[in-house]
Amino acid sequence: MAEMTFADLWSRDALSFRERRLLLLGLLVGQGGLDEELLIQLDAAVRAGELSVEELREVVAFLTHYAGWARGARLNAQVEDLIEKISG
Secondary structure (H helix, E strand, O other): OHHHHHHHHHHOOOOOHHHHHHHHHHHHHHHOOOHHHHHHHHHHHHHOOOOOHHHHHHHHHHHHHHHOHHHHHHHHHHHHHHHHHHHO
16 A cells, blocks of 8 residues: 555656655655665665766755754765765
8 A cells, every 4th residue: 555655656747756856855864863764765866867976965965054964964974875885
């Protein structure tokens, strides 16, 4: 049931996958404490070609200013670890 609900939300035409992913990343960072879910979404964004390395870093800079330095620092560490993983 939950999979069908999420599949429906992601398949609507009003927003692109990329736009949905950006909204979800902002939500996960803003809520805090959802590191595992955030890492899954970051990885999915890169693998699907929705966000480039440069765009990931820009997301970090933007969200740091709105979610706070502590959450931004954690996000930065996750993003840089992911970039190293996919580049290495």
